[in-house]
Amino acid sequence: MNQTEMLHQMCHSVLSEADVRAICKNRGLPGQAASSRSLLESLFVSDTGMAGALAALDCTEIALLHLLKAFGKPVDVAFFSRLNPPKKERWSCRTFTQRYQGVFSTVKERLVRRGILVLALAPQTYPEKTNMERWRFALPLQFERHLPPLVECVQRLHGEGDWRSEVARGKLRTVVDQGAASETGDDKLEIVDRELRFAAQPFRAGRLLAWQKRRWQEETSAAKRRSDQGPCAFLPGEAVVHILAGLDAGLWGDVDALAAPLEVFCGFKADSRSVCESGWRWGCLARQECDGKTWYRLAPPPPATDTPPDQYLAILNDDRVALDMDAAGFASIETLVMISDQQAAPGGRPVLLITPNLVKLGRAADAILALPLADWLQKNSPAFRRAIETLRQRRGKTIMHENLSVARVGDLALKVALEKALGNRIVSLGEDSVAFPREAVAEVKRIVTKLGHVVRESPHRGN
Numbered sequence: 001m002n003q004t005e006m007l008h009q010m011c012h013s014v015l016s017e018a019d020v021r022a023i024c025k026n027r028g029l030p031g032q033a034a035s036s037r038s039l040l041e042s043l044f045v046s047d048t049g050m051a052g053a054l055a056a057l058d059c060t061e062i063a064l065l066h067l068l069k070a071f072g073k074p075v076d077v078a079f080f081s082r083l084n085p086p087k088k089e090r091w092s093c094r095t096f097t098q099r100y101q102g103v104f105s106t107v108k109e110r111l112v113r114r115g116i117l118v119l120a121l122a123p124q125t126y127p128e129k130t131n132m133e134r135w136r137f138a139l140p141l142q143f144e145r146h147l148p149p150l151v152e153c154v155q156r157l158h159g160e161g162d163w164r165s166e167v168a169r170g171k172l173r174t175v176v177d178q179g180a181a182s183e184t185g186d187d188k189l190e191i192v193d194r195e196l197r198f199a200a201q202p203f204r205a206g207r208l209l210a211w212q213k214r215r216w217q218e219e220t221s222a223a224k225r226r227s228d229q230g231p232c233a234f235l236p237g238e239a240v241v242h243i244l245a246g247l248d249a250g251l252w253g254d255v256d257a258l259a260a261p262l263e264v265f266c267g268f269k270a271d272s273r274s275v276c277e278s279g280w281r282w283g284c285l286a287r288q289e290c291d292g293k294t295w296y297r298l299a300p301p302p303p304a305t306d307t308p309p310d311q312y313l314a315i316l317n318d319d320r321v322a323l324d325m326d327a328a329g330f331a332s333i334e335t336l337v338m339i340s341d342q343q344a345a346p347g348g349r350p351v352l353l354i355t356p357n358l359v360k361l362g363r364a365a366d367a368i369l370a371l372p373l374a375d376w377l378q379k380n381s382p383a384f385r386r387a388i389e390t391l392r393q394r395r396g397k398t399i400m401h402e403n404l405s406v407a408r409v410g411d412l413a414l415k416v417a418l419e420k421a422l423g424n425r426i427v428s429l430g431e432d433s434v435a436f437p438r439e440a441v442a443e444v445k446r447i448v449t450k451l452g453h454v455v456r457e458s459p460h461r462g463n
Contacts, residue, residue, distance in 0.1 A: 006120035027115035063264035153257035167283030194341035205330035239265035252295035356387035
């Protein structure tokens with residue numbers, strides 16, 4: 001059901017006369033709306049009286065409305081159990097209606113009759129459900145902009161505060177410290193086939209930031225199973241990110257004031273101090289001390305503009321380029337991975353030695369080759385200048401390759417497995433064909449056989 005259908009059903013079929021009068025009174029709607037259901041339907045989603053209706057809510061109800069907005073679709077009555085938690089005794093012996101009758105009465109009185117939520121019955125399904133199971137609630141899109149702030153206690157503070165930008169940098173350094181004890185397959189940063197990879201995929205800046213958030217979530221959710229959280233619940237770290245994302249620029253949230261909305265978003269009482277401290281430790285949150293309190297907001301995003309290439313790149317005598325990972329922006333490292341080969345510099349320093357990769361350069365979009373970084377490489381690195389000039393000479397021409405094998409692969413899963421195993425050594429030639437070096441034939445056959453497929457060789461074998 002969409003919200004238009006729900007609103008029509010509520011106004012014309014669900015609401016009693018007493019419900020209509022209550023909505024008109026709480027919203028300050030004109031008297032004609034009490035006698036005309038069509039007029040009520042039209043005026044319900046207007047701005048009239050919304051400020052007053054929302055001002056009468058407590059912090060738990062406001063947090064629930066924000067959670068409903070975040071969820072983005074109609075919910076059943078169990079969603080509102082945080083308003084009036086069902087009693088736990090003999091839970092398994094009670095029907096759904098018995099468990100949530102009190103919750104339904106509360107949400108209808110506090111949110112529906114105040115003219116804030118829409119209420120309707122979902123279509124009957126098989127096996128048939130009771131009305132209590134079929135009730136659906138929704139927050140009209142028109143009301144979302146009127147919601148009061150989630151965090152009641154905020155402070156306008158200057159500066160970016162204290163945040164650990166070195167967390168991501170430290171992760172990058174593990175590529176030259178292969179003895180890092182915490183490295184696993186899911187978050188391992190390594191160089192494979194002369195390419196910097198993160199979790200077996202080519203390095204991308206977004207994957208590094210996602211790793212920080214994932215480790216934060218894992219640390220704060222270890223002691224609580226998601227099944228304990230109730231319907232439509234967030235993990236603690238996810239909840240804090242969502243809550244703090246709603247703060248205006250320059251505003252910071254008091255860590256203690258985060259406790260109430262955090263409990264609503266998580267479905268259980270989470271320790272806001274430990275969750276925020278963990279977020280700061282993983283470089284996801286910034287903090288400041290002021291007036292004897294600790295204030296938090298989201299850590300600043302990576303800068304949109306990078307430092308000049310000559311501050312993190314150096315041309316070596318052997319035509320290679322040295323990349324200082326402590327000084328380069330994540331976006332620049334990502335760009336270099338997309339156009340070059342990489343290897344760790346000797347001595348365990350956070351430096352990568354890069355050389356141009358003609359195949360990668362050929363695959364790179366023109367927008368990448370137009371970046372100041374690519375322009376700097378072309379002007380200062382003889383190796384990159386030759387590679388880019390060769391690329392421009394060959395652009396648009398048909399090039400014959402020797403020592404290549406071509407295979408037809410009709411199974412998508414097999415094709416993905418081959419591309420993952422061979423990396424840059426395999427090229428897609430369309431929907432069901434790939435090309436790869438002849439010396440990789442044995443490896444391809446092994447993968448095909450391992451996945452339960454059969455290799456059929458053509459009697460006409462060319463280059």
